Amino acid sequence: MRTPVLLLAFLAILVHADPLILPLNKFLSFGTSLVKNVEPGADLYLASKDSDEYLKNIQITTGGNSITLDSLNGFNADSSPICLRIIDTMTVSTTNNDTISSWLGGNLYVTTKTQADDPNFSVYVIKTQHNITMKSGTSVILNTKLEPFVYIDQPYKTSYVSGIQQSKDAVVDFKWGIPSYNWQSVDTNNTFFKNPMDLKNDTYRSYV
Numbered sequence: 001m002r003t004p005v006l007l008l009a010f011l012a013i014l015v016h017a018d019p020l021i022l023p024l025n026k027f028l029s030f031g032t033s034l035v036k037n038v039e040p041g042a043d044l045y046l047a048s049k050d051s052d053e054y055l056k057n058i059q060i061t062t063g064g065n066s067i068t069l070d071s072l073n074g075f076n077a078d079s080s081p082i083c084l085r086i087i088d089t090m091t092v093s094t095t096n097n098d099t100i101s102s103w104l105g106g107n108l109y110v111t112t113k114t115q116a117d118d119p120n121f122s123v124y125v126i127k128t129q130h131n132i133t134m135k136s137g138t139s140v141i142l143n144t145k146l147e148p149f150v151y152i153d154q155p156y157k158t159s160y161v162s163g164i165q166q167s168k169d170a171v172v173d174f175k176w177g178i179p180s181y182n183w184q185s186v187d188t189n190n191t192f193f194k195n196p197m198d199l200k201n202d203t204y205r206s207y208v
Contacts (some may be wrong), residue, residue, distance in 0.1 A: 001057065011156045014116075017042070019115065019178050022092075022108040024048065024069075025101055027058065032093040041113030044084040046072040047125045048106020055106075063087025081125040085116070103143035108132035112181045121179075126159045138179055164195060 017039040027033055048055065050071040059066050065084070072082050090110070094101060115121045120137025122129055127144050143159050166172055174193040180186065 017112055018181050019112055020108070020110040021178060022110070024058065024104040024106045024108065026196070027092050027094050028098050028101055029094055029096060032061075032091050035090045035092060035110070038086055038090045038110055039113050040086055040088050041116055042086045043111045043123075044072070044086060044090070045109040045111075045123050045125065046079055046106060047081075048073060048104070048110060049127060049144045050104050050106045054096055054100055054104060056071065059112040060084060060092045061091045061093075062089060067148050075125075079130070081123060083123070086110070101147065107142070109140070109142055109178070115179065115183075138183065140178060166195065 017037050020035070020037065022035065036045065044060065046055075046069055048069070050073075052073060055069040055073055058069040060072075061068065063086075065087075067084060070085060073081050076082060092108075096104075109123070111121070111123070116139070121140075122134065123140045123142065124132060125142045125144065132139060132141075161174070164172065172195045173191050175190045176192055177190055183193060
């Protein structure tokens with residue numbers, strides 16, 4: 001009599017964290033908020049023109065250490081934005097009252113660990129004028145609230161790009177949104193401008 005053999009198939013599920021945009025006006029004063037889907041090793045950035053008077057009342061805790069957001073509201077010596085490396089979990093708390101919180105226009109941006117470790121992945125926070133130089137890779141441009149607010153139909157946040165200089169064999173793609181966790185391997189189909197511009201039949205190429 002043959003002994004039956006039972007084969008068990010194990011399904012491995014890979015869990016990944018997506019990058020996050022977290023508006024400051026969503027954090028209210030009722031308690032501490034645990035931010036879900038944040039992985040250790042990710043980087044946290046602040047894009048805000050809100051006053052440090054209010055940012056200092058918002059606290060980020062990770063790895064048992066806490067900082068206030070006014071300490072992220074600036075730049076390093078090389079003009080890169082100050083960021084915070086996430087150690088384990090990430091919580092947010094505020095002592096601003098809910099009325100003040102609702103007026104805040106800034107955002108928190110959380111990368112993935114892979115993006116934080118990638119030397120060709122960079123983040124820029126635009127508050128005034130900024131020169132961006134890159135050989136290859138991906139740069140995330142974080143807009144801040146447009147000041148002063150003059151026209152009722154003007155954009156709430158915006159950036160203007162000018163003076164593009166690139167070699168003839170280089171391609172620059174401008175995309176909306178933020179790069180996903182698998183940004184290097186997926187066609188996101190969210191390009192709104194490309195230089196050089198190609199016609200669909202590939203018979204003409206033009207630089208701007």
